[in-house]
Structure formats: C-alpha cells, structure tokens
Amino acid sequence: xxxxxxxxxxxxRLAAYDDDEPTESSMMQEDTERECARFYVDxxxxxxxxxxxxxxMGLLRGNDDEMHLLREETIDYLRRGLTIxxxxxxxxxxxxxxxxxxxxLQALDLLDxxxxxxxxxxxxxxxxxxxxxxxxxxxxxxxxxxxxPTYAAVLAICILDDDEAFQxxxxxxxxxxxxSLKHPSGGFRVQPDGEIDTRGLYTVLAVAxxxxxxxxxxxxxxxxxxxxxxxxxxxxxxxPGNEAHGGYAFCGIAxxxxxxxxxxxxxxxxxxxxxxxxxxxxxxxQGRTNKLVDACYSFWQGATPAILREAAxxxxxxxxxxALAGVEGLIYDEERMQQYIILCCQQFQGGxxxxxxxxxxxxxxxxxLSGLSVAQLGGSKVWGTQTNRLVETDxxxxxxxxxxxxxxxxxxxxxxxxxxxxxx
Amino acid sequence: MQQHDEGGxxxxxxxxxxxxxxxxxxxxxxxxxxxxxxxxxxxxxETMGYFRxxxxxxxxxxxxxxxxxxxxxxxxxxxxxxFFRRECLKALGEDLKKELEFATNAAxxxxxxxxxxxxxxxxxxxxxxxxxxxxxxxEILMDDSKNYHAWSHRQFALQRFxxxxxxxxxxxxxxxxxxxxxxAWNQRWFVVKNTTGFDDAEIRERExxxxxxxxxxxxxxxxPFNYLRGIIRLPSFVEVSLVRNELDGLLHYVKASSEGHPxxxxxxxxxxFAVDFYGANGEPGLATELxxxxxxxHDPIRRKYWAYRRExxxxxxxxxxxxxxxxxxx
Ligand SMILES: [Zn+2]
Numbered sequence: 001x002x003x004x005x006x007x008x009x010x011x012x013r014l015a016a017y018d019d020d021e022p023t024e025s026s027m028m029q030e031d032t033e034r035e036c037a038r039f040y041v042d043x044x045x046x047x048x049x050x051x052x053x054x055x056x057m058g059l060l061r062g063n064d065d066e067m068h069l070l071r072e073e074t075i076d077y078l079r080r081g082l083t084i085x086x087x088x089x090x091x092x093x094x095x096x097x098x099x100x101x102x103x104x105l106q107a108l109d110l111l112d113x114x115x116x117x118x119x120x121x122x123x124x125x126x127x128x129x130x131x132x133x134x135x136x137x138x139x140x141x142x143x144x145x146x147x148x149p150t151y152a153a154v155l156a157i158c159i160l161d162d163d164e165a166f167q168x169x170x171x172x173x174x175x176x177x178x179x180s181l182k183h184p185s186g187g188f189r190v191q192p193d194g195e196i197d198t199r200g201l202y203t204v205l206a207v208a209x210x211x212x213x214x215x216x217x218x219x220x221x222x223x224x225x226x227x228x229x230x231x232x233x234x235x236x237x238x239x240p241g242n243e244a245h246g247g248y249a250f251c252g253i254a255x256x257x258x259x260x261x262x263x264x265x266x267x268x269x270x271x272x273x274x275x276x277x278x279x280x281x282x283x284x285x286q287g288r289t290n291k292l293v294d295a296c297y298s299f300w301q302g303a304t305p306a307i308l309r310e311a312a313x314x315x316x317x318x319x320x321x322x323a324l325a326g327v328e329g330l331i332y333d334e335e336r337m338q339q340y341i342i343l344c345c346q347q348f349q350g351g352x353x354x355x356x357x358x359x360x361x362x363x364x365x366x367x368x369l370s371g372l373s374v375a376q377l378g379g380s381k382v383w384g385t386q387t388n389r390l391v392e393t394d395x396x397x398x399x400x401x402x403x404x405x406x407x408x409x410x411x412x413x414x415x416x417x418x419x420x421x422x423x424x
Numbered sequence: 425m426q427q428h429d430e431g432g433x434x435x436x437x438x439x440x441x442x443x444x445x446x447x448x449x450x451x452x453x454x455x456x457x458x459x460x461x462x463x464x465x466x467x468x469x470e471t472m473g474y475f476r477x478x479x480x481x482x483x484x485x486x487x488x489x490x491x492x493x494x495x496x497x498x499x500x501x502x503x504x505x506x507f508f509r510r511e512c513l514k515a516l517g518e519d520l521k522k523e524l525e526f527a528t529n530a531a532x533x534x535x536x537x538x539x540x541x542x543x544x545x546x547x548x549x550x551x552x553x554x555x556x557x558x559x560x561x562x563e564i565l566m567d568d569s570k571n572y573h574a575w576s577h578r579q580f581a582l583q584r585f586x587x588x589x590x591x592x593x594x595x596x597x598x599x600x601x602x603x604x605x606x607x608a609w610n611q612r613w614f615v616v617k618n619t620t621g622f623d624d625a626e627i628r629e630r631e632x633x634x635x636x637x638x639x640x641x642x643x644x645x646x647x648p649f650n651y652l653r654g655i656i657r658l659p660s661f662v663e664v665s666l667v668r669n670e671l672d673g674l675l676h677y678v679k680a681s682s683e684g685h686p687x688x689x690x691x692x693x694x695x696x697f698a699v700d701f702y703g704a705n706g707e708p709g710l711a712t713e714l715x716x717x718x719x720x721x722h723d724p725i726r727r728k729y730w731a732y733r734r735e736x737x738x739x740x741x742x743x744x745x746x747x748x749x750x751x752x753x754x
Contacts, residue, residue, distance in 0.1 A: 194503070
C-alpha cells in the first residue's frame with residue numbers, strides 16, 4: 001500500500017493544462033483541482049495546523065498516520081435520515097422515497113451497520129409506496145408505478161432479507177407491468193407514459209433477474225438497444241445518439257452482464273472510454289469527457305471495470321478483451337480513487353459529498369461508499385487504515401453479494417411468470 | 425378558473441372556497457413508524473391530499489389540471505402529477521401551445537429535471553409541431569452548455585421534424601465558445617451520422633480536417649481526439665496518409681515546443697490517439713513505445729490501462745505467455 005506521505009500530488013502541480021486556450025471547461029477543471037489540492041498534502045511535511053485540522057475531523061487519529069473513514073459519524077447521519085423526518089427541503093425527493101430508503105440501507109449495509117431495529121419501519125415505508133394493482137412501486141403513497149422506484153424498492157427488500165418484506169412483491173403483476181412497458185426498439189418505458197432509455201432497461205432487467213421472470217419475451221431486443229446507445233467515444237448514452245455518460249454506461253454494461261451478452265458492444269472501445277474517465281489529478285471519476293469529477297461516479301464508472309473483469313476471468317469475453325483477466329486488479333487506479341473519496345469527499349459530521357465544494361447527501365453517500373467497496377477488491381486493496389474496509393458489494397446490482405445470492409435463491413425454483421390475469 | 429392558473433388565493437386558502445368543498449383530501453399516512461418521512465410544509469401536504477383525491481376519482485377536469493400545476497410547483501419531480509396532467513390535457517382538449525409555455529417556464533426553473541423534459545417531448549409530439557424546439561434548447565444551452573436533457577431533446581426534435589439544416593453551424597458556434605464542450609462534439613457526430621453519413625470520402629475528409637484543426641488549437645483537449653478515434657474505427661476509413669501526416673506533424677510540433685507545463689510536449693490525449701492509430705496501421709512498435717511512456721511518465725494514473733494496451737498490441741508475446749510449456753526434450 002502507498003503510504004500517506006505519498007499522497008501529495010506530483011510537485012503540487014495541477015494536471016489541468018489549457019494549452020493557453022482557456023475556456024469555461026478548462027477554467028472549471030482548474031478550480032476543481034485546486035479545491036482538491038487542499039486535501040492532497042504530504043503528511044510528513046505538513047504544518048501542525050493542518051494535521052490538527054485532520055485530527056479534529058477524525059481523518060487522522062492518535063499517532064496513526066493512516067487516514068480514516070468516518071464510520072460512526074456516517075452511520076449516525078444515515079440512521080437519522082431513516083428515523084427522524086427529513087426537512088422540508090427534501091420535498092424534491094417526495095417522489096423518490098424508495099430511493100432514499102435504498103441509498104441509506106445500502107450505505108449502512110456496506111458499513112456493516114445493517115439497521116435490524118428498523119426493519120419494520122422500512123417495510124412499512126415500502127408498503128406505502130406500492131403502486132395500485134401491485135404493478136411495481138411508485139415514488140411514494142398513491143403514486144403510479146415506475147421502473148426506477150420499483151428497482152430501488154426491490155433492492156431495499158433484498159437488503160432487508162425479510163420474509164414479510166418479500167411478500168410485498170407480486171411476481172406476476174410485476175411481470176405484467178414490465179411487459180406493458182416493452183417498446184419495439186427493445187427498450188422499456190419507465191412508466192406507462194414515460195421515457196425510453198438505458199436506465200429504464202437496466203432497472204427492469206435487474207428486477208426481473210432477481211425475481212426469476214427474465215423471459216425471452218422480456219429480453220428481446222435489449223442487447224441491440226444498448227448497442228445502439230454506444231457512441232463513437234466507446235461509452236454509452238441514454239438513448240441512441242446521446243453523449244456517452246457514466247450513469248447510462250453503468251446501466252448498459254450491467255444490463256448486458258445480466259443478459260450474458262457483453263460482447264454485443266465494442267468492448268475495446270468501451271474499455272478505452274472507461275479508463276479515460278478517471279481524473280489525472282483528483283483520482284475520482286468524471287461522468288463524461290471534459291466534465292468534472294464527482295464521487296457518485298466512483299460507483300457508476302468504477303463498477304463497470306469490475307463487471308468486465310469478472311466476465312474476463314470466467315472466460316466469457318473474446319480473446320482481445322480477455323486480456324483484462326491478466327490485469328492486476330481493475331483497469332483503473334483503485335488507490336487514487338479511494339484517496340479521492342476518503343480525503344476529498346467526507347464531511348466531518350458524517351456522510352459523503354460529490355466534491356469538496358458540495359454538501360453531503362444520501363445519494364452521494366451511497367454511491368461514494370459503493371464505489372469504495374468495489375475499489376477495495378474484496379478487502380485486498382484497502383487504502384488508509386484497515387478498518388476502512390467495507391462489505392463487498394455486487395457490481396451489477398449494487399447490494400451486498402450475500403444478500404443478492406439469498407434473494408435470488410428465494411425465486412430460483414418458482415415457475416415461469418403468468419402474463420394474463422387468471423379469471424378462475 | 426383563472427385564479428388557479430395564477431395561483432391566487434383568498435383568505436380561506438386555495439382549497440377553502442366552494443369549488444373544492446365536494447372533495448375530501450386523502451392524507452398520506454404520517455406519524456407512523458415508517459422510515460424516511462419528510463416534514464412537508466402544510467401547504468404542500470394539503471395540496472397532495474387533494475391531488476390524491478382527484479387522482480383516485482380519475483377526475484380529468486379543469487380544476488384537476490390547475491391542481492397538477494400546484495403539485496409540480498411544490499415538486500417538479502412528481503412524475504405522477506405530470507402523467508395525470510397529460511391525461512387531463514388530452515381529455516379536455518387544451519391548447520397545447522399554451523402548455524408548451526407552461527413547460528418552458530418549468531424547465532427554466534429546474535432545467536435538470538427528467539419529468540419536465542419528457543413532458544415537453546410528449547406535448548410536442550401531440551402538437552406535431554417542433555418549430556420552437558431549437559430556439560428553446562439553444563436558450564437552455566447558452567446557460568448550461570452541457571445540459572444532457574436539453575441535448576437529448578434537441579436530438580429528438582432534429583430527427584422527428586427534420587430540422588438539420590443549421591445544426592452543423594450551431595455546433596461550430598458552441599465549439600467556438602468552448603472547444604472542450606464534448607456535448608457539442610457528440611452532436612456533430614450525431615448530425616453527420618444522421619444526414620450524410622460517413623461513407624462518402626469527401627465527408628470523412630471534411631470531418632478529419634475539422635477535428636485536426638480543433639486538436640491543434642489545444643492538444644490537451646480529449647474531445648477532438650475521441651472524434652478522430654471514432655472516424656479511424658469506421659469500416660469505411662481509408663485516409664491513412666492524411667491522418668499520419670497530421671499526427672506526425674502535431675507530435676513533432678509539440679515536442680519542439682519550449683519548456684513549461686509537462687503536458688505541453690506530451691499531451692496525453694494526443695499520445696493516446698497515436699497509440700490507437702499506429703497500432704491499427706502497421707506500426708505496433710511505435711504504439712507500444714508510446715504505451716510505455718504514457719504508463720511511466722505522462723499518464724501514470726492509467727498505467728494499468730497502457731500496460732494492458734501494450735499486451736493487446738503484442739499478440740505474440742501474449743500468446744507465448746498463455747501457451748502451454750512444451751515438454752522437455754527426451
Ligand atoms: Zn454526483
């Protein structure tokens with residue numbers, strides 16, 4: 001492991017270089033590197049005032065010179081979000097309650113702090129989000145079914161790993177709902193009258209594969225839809241023609257992994273694109289070419305190399321891309337990525353943020369920690385103190401591997417789904 | 425009715441008058457042990473209560489339409505309200521041009537919201553008229569030149585209403601403002617692909633020349649190199665000598681430049697493009713050399729990627745490694 005004293009970036013020189021042709025993009029990039037530079041200092045030669053600051057935040061503890069994840073503070077932040085009503089500013093997430101539940105549960109699970117005392121409370125919240133006719137889940141009480149909250153709710157139920165919570169799921173009704181959203185392009189609408197994009201497709205396939213309702217009728221044309229969304233840059237966009245983007249790239253690759261059709265896209269081009277998204281100075285990932293670093297992409301971008309690596313190791317990829325199996329770890333620099341999260345993205349009161357100039361939220365806390373978990377490679381590459389080690393997440397579904405296995409097992413032996421409502 | 429659109433309220437509040445007297449609001453469960461609750465303002469909670477009642481009764485009326493606007497003002501991400509709003513618009517045969525204005529104001533307030541943009545697309549589809557869309561998306565993009573939803577909507581309108589004529593000029597205007605705007609580069613590819621295509625040699629030459637001109641302006645800008653990489657990957661690509669001349673020329677030019685920032689003489693996007701070009705066009709030796717220097721010196725954060733590319737470019741070495749060890753001679 002790299003020691004703390006090596007965290008200092010090359011001679012304190014920023015990586016951004018504008019070729020004497022400054023534009024809005026290059027100026028914002030330079031500002032962002034500068035805001036991270038404050039955290040990338042050489043501990044061995046840092047002034048005592050700086051070290052004192054790191055100690056009072058809890059990043060450094062005692063005489064230890066290893067950096068710490070603010071575990072207790074973050075657990076406290078997440079538990080308060082679950083148990084104490086959130087402020088009125090959260091009204092903008094009123095239609096995303098299953099997401100809030102999933103983000104907080106997943107983050108707690110990764111921190112090995114599953115809230116077993118709150119199972120009934122989470123279950124009740126999810127029950128309030130059930131859409132009419134059991135057609136998936138809505139964003140909150142009496143909202144119409146939508147694939148995104150359905151995905152979040154199903155993952156939350158898998159994390160709960162609770163019999164009663166699983167009873168909220170009506171396989172046949174969810175199957176009918178998904179089939180009603182199927183579009184001739186191979187994609188899915190996110191709701192009966194809604195957009196068709198890579199996100200809709202992934203959320204459907206993720207849920208369907210857990211519930212064992214992944215029929216040929218449901219998956220028809222899916223791989224082609226994703227291939228149509230791959231751009232000349234190698235990444236994947238939301239719709240055919242849209243710019244390659246980290247969130248959609250994750251959805252595309254994870255969906256292809258579920259389908260067992262990773263070879264449906266140009267993987268060489270994809271690997272080039274994903275490797276290029278890690279920021280030279282900051283260490284974290286950007287979502288698109290020439291955009292700024294953001295901790296949530298630690299998962300969205302950081303998970304796809306793990307998905308591809310697992311496929312390469314299994315021997316599922318063609319020869320040229322199969323060389324990924326020979327790479328030591330993932331195709332990006334896992335340590336630098338972890339440094340970005342631990343040094344630049346922790347708020348000292350707990351919780352994590354997009355970048356130092358932003359404030360914490362549950363979404364970034366979930367995905368920063370999920371990205372950290374992927375980058376730790378099952379505990380073999382933990383940067384900072386060893387207690388920073390998180391529970392290992394599955395890079396396709398983003399729930400703990402063991403929870404995923406147990407959830408899938410529940411549905412493995414069930415009969416194929418029934419499309420028409422039985423009348424007898 | 426008018427007072428609803430204006431949001432004007434009398435002393436009894438929005439729902440205090442006779443108009444809503446027949447409706448019993450459906451309140452959300454609260455005060456239970458359910459997790460992740462939100463402390464709504466009493467106005468928002470009241471509005472949602474009436475909205476749920478209208479939704480349950482499937483009441484597609486003027487007052488319901490006005491009510492959805494009130495819900496959306498409280499939370500523009502409420503996709504159920506947008507969905508029901510469209511149901512009302514259809515049932516009432518509302519003036520869709522006016523609805524577009526509503527969507528415009530909503531998008532100007534929260535330009536990064538999925539639902540608003542989808543709503544706009546749906547209304548434009550119902551209208552069958554996309555004549556305002558280029559101007560509208562331009563207004564948004566002038567403020568936020570990489571807004572993903574705005575670009576996506578613009579692509580929809582271009583394609584659906586065949587509005588391609590001025591789009592290359594629009595892209596060039598944006599690249600003039602910021603040559604690093606990758607969304608504009610992506611748009612250029614989108615336009616070429618959906619109009620002339622890249623099969624014509626003249627088009628490919630025009631695009632290669634454009635991209636090289638921009639690459640020379642700022643060799644540390646990844647966007648034009650990705651565009652060039654897209655072209656050299658096309659099955660129809662044959663302009664090897666054009667690209668080789670430009671590439672050799674630019675590499676020579678940057679190496680000769682005076683000292684300064686380390687990226688000045690060795691811009692990683694340029695070197696990375698050279699790896700792919702040389703590797704695919706008969707000079708793997710040059711390509712692997714560049715992989716080594718990128719990994720060791722110029723782009724160390726991607727050292728694993730460059731080592732992997734090096735492996736890919738030296739198939740003999742790679743296959744020798746995995747070949748079974750021959751049994752020793754008897
Ligand atoms: Zn983010």
